[in-house]
Amino acid sequence: MAFPEIIMIEVENLTVRYGQREAIKDVTFSVKAGDFVGLTGPNGAGKTTLIKALLGLLPVARGKISLLGKSQSSFSDWQKIGYLPQKLSNQNLLLPASVEEVVLLGILASKRMPRMISKNDRKKVERTLAELNIAGLRNKRFSELSGGQQQRVLLARALVAGPEILIFDEPSTALDPEARESFFTLIQTLNKEKGITVILITHDTGYIGRYANKLIYLDTKLVYFGDFNGFCKSEKMGRYFGNHEQHIICHQHD
DSSP states (O other): OOOOOOEEEEEEEEEEEETTEEEEEEEEEEEETTOEEEEEOOTTSSHHHHHHHHTTSSOOSEEEEEETTEEGGGOOOGGGEEEEOSOOOHHHHHSOOBHHHHHHHHHHTTOOSSOOOOHHHHHHHHHHHHHTTOGGGTTSBGGGSOHHHHHHHHHHHHHTTOOSEEEEESTTTTOOHHHHHHHHHHHHHHHHHHOOEEEEEOSOHHHHTTTOSEEEEEESEEEEEEOHHHHHHOHHHHHHHOHHHHHHHHHHHO
């Protein structure tokens, strides 16, 4: 599917601080409609900080953020951005909610008061669960599901509101290799067939290259932004990682 050259996210000289410490510094990049961006880097590099800044969950010390063509300060269409955080709180895991109820929360979040569920809303949930091959889990308790099943349910909760952008923070942390591959393939399908723009945080720079068309490597500052093949051919990245390490990362992509 071909996508118009629409800028979905634009970041200019972004700096975010925790106290006096700069968690990310002078980061600049843009994400186009239909991009699948892998956001990688070492522990403490500022990956989650960057995402929280994009979502307005952290204050910006310096720089600009634009979302869907609007300055973040005036942006209000948050239902167009789906976010799956890295960790679920224990409280969420213990709630005796069914899968259907969890997914319905994605619709309720975008409604104005009074928030009422309609027949059409329930049909949307049914369609979304079917698309993700979890319709059979509809009446099961969320807390009783496997890690892979929970991730699909949370993805359904994000999708049911019809987002244009999906942001994931290390979605494969609790998944075994088979579930991880299945989940990443599903995200890639949503990206290619539905045109949903994706940003996905991961530690595995080589593995995400199998799915993403763009790569951001962050280490407080922006080390690399571009396509994966460019990363593998970059002499600058060879010097940064060492040629041997660069070769290992790129071999994982094959």
